[in-house]
Amino acid sequence: MTIAIRTDDLHVYFDKNHALKGVSMDIEMNQVTAVIGPSGCGKSTFIRCINRMNDLIPGCTVKGKVLVDGMDINDDDVDVVDVRRRIGMVFQKPNPFPKSIYENVAYGPRLHGVVETGNGKGRRRKHTKRELDEIVEHSLRRAALWDEVKDRMDKSGTSLSGGQQQRLCIARTLAVDPEIILFDEPCSALDPIATAKIEDLLVDLKKDYTVVIVTHNMQQAARISDRTAFFYLGDLIEMGDTKQIFERPQKEFTEQYITGRMG
C-alpha cells in the first residue's frame, strides 16, 4: 500500500496550548481514513496541518513534518497555494460562494489556470470556455450533483439545499484536480438522506483520491472508512483498520470512547 501522507512527530501549539503532541501517522493512498475523538482532541487541528490551513490562525506554531509525496509541505520554498490545490478541503458547513452554480465550480480552475504542455510547456494560461465547461460538468458529475443542477447552472449556489450545497463544495474542490481531499465533519449539518449521499460519494471518491475525514459520528466512520485514527487530548491513541478499531480496539481509551463511556 502506498503512503499518501506521512506525519512525523507533528506538534501544534496555539500560543501556549499544546494542541497536537507529536503525532506520527501514515495515511494510505486511495483509502478513506477517519479521524475520531472527543471535542478538543486535536482531530481538526491535525487535518488542517495537512494543507497548512493552520497557517491562517494567529499564534499557531507547527513543528514536525508533514510529508506528501515525500515533500515536506511546511518547507519554506513550498507554494502554499499549490499545496491547497493538491490537498483540497471541505468544511462542516457548506460554504458556496454567492455566485452561480457554474461559477462556484469554475472559480478554482479559472484562478489556477492550466499548465501548458507541448511547446509552451510549464507556462500557465487561462482555460478556454470549452475546457471550463468540461471541468464543471465532470466535477459536478463526480460529485453526484450534475443531474440535479444541469438545467439551472446560472442559479445561485446558495439556492440549493444543504446537501446539494455540500456536494457543490465537493465539486468545487474536485475542479482543481486535487490528489487528497480533507473533510472536516462534512455531514454534521445535513439530514440523513443528504448524509447518505455524501457518504456514498466519499466511498466512490477514494478510487481516484485519498480521503481523510474528521467525524464525530462513529457509525459514519465505521460505515465509510478503511482506517480509523483515534485522538485524545492531542495524542494519537490508536490507529488501525476500521473493522479492528470498532470490533476489538487494542487500547482501553479507544474502547471507552467508541462504546460511549468517555468523551
Next chain:
Amino acid sequence: MAPRTTFNYEMEGLQKEITEMANASRAAFEKAVRMITDGDLSLREEVRALDRHVYELNERIDEHCLDIIALHSPVASDLRLISACLKMVEDLNRFGRYATDIAELIDDFEEGKAFKRFESLRSMSCLVVGMVDDAIYSFLQRDAEKASHLHERDDAVDSLYDTIFREILTYMMEDPRKITVGIDLILVARYMERVADHACNIGEYVYHMVTGERLDPKLRTGASERPPRGIFEHPNPRTELDLK
C-alpha cells in the same frame, strides 16, 4: 449524568436476563441428571417448568438484543457481548430441551431403575454437569481461560458416549427384550453428549467475547474435528464388535 445511561441500563438488563436463563437452563439439566443418578422422578414437573421458562427467556433475550442493536448501535466489547448472548441463548435453550427430553424418557421407563445400573452414564452425567457449570461460570466471570479448556473435557465425554453405546449395544444383543430400554439409554447418553457440545459452543462465544479473538481451531481436538455421527451409527462396527 454518566454517558449513555439508557444504553448502560439496557445492557445491565440484558446481563440479568441471560444470567437468569443460564441459571434456569443449568437447573433444568441438573434436575434431569438427578432423575438419573438418584432415581428421583418427582423432579420431572420442575424440569418441564424450567424448560418453559428457559424458552420464554430465549424469546425475550433475542428481542432485547435486536432492540439494543437497532437503537444503540453497540460496538467493540458491547457488540461482542450481544453477539455472544444472541448465540448463547440457542445453546442454553438446548440445555432445557435436552433436560426435558431426558425427563420424558425416564418417565417412560420403569421409574428409572434401569438407569441407575449404568455407572458409566452416571460418570458421564457428572462430567457434563461440570462442563455446563464451567461454561456458565466462564460467561458470568468473563473467564476466557476456563472457556478455552472446555473442549478438552468434551473429548472425555465423547469417549464415554462411545463406551456407553458399545455397552448398551452388547446388552441389547444379549437380550432383545432390552432393546427398547437400550435405545432410551442410548438417547439419554446422546442428549448428554450434545449438551457437552453446546457447553463447548458457549466456551467459544465467551472466549471471543472476552478476548476479541476466535478460539484457536487447534484447541478444538477430538470430537469437534470428527464429522457428526448419526445417533444409532456405531463408531466402527466392523472392527470393534463382531456382529456376525
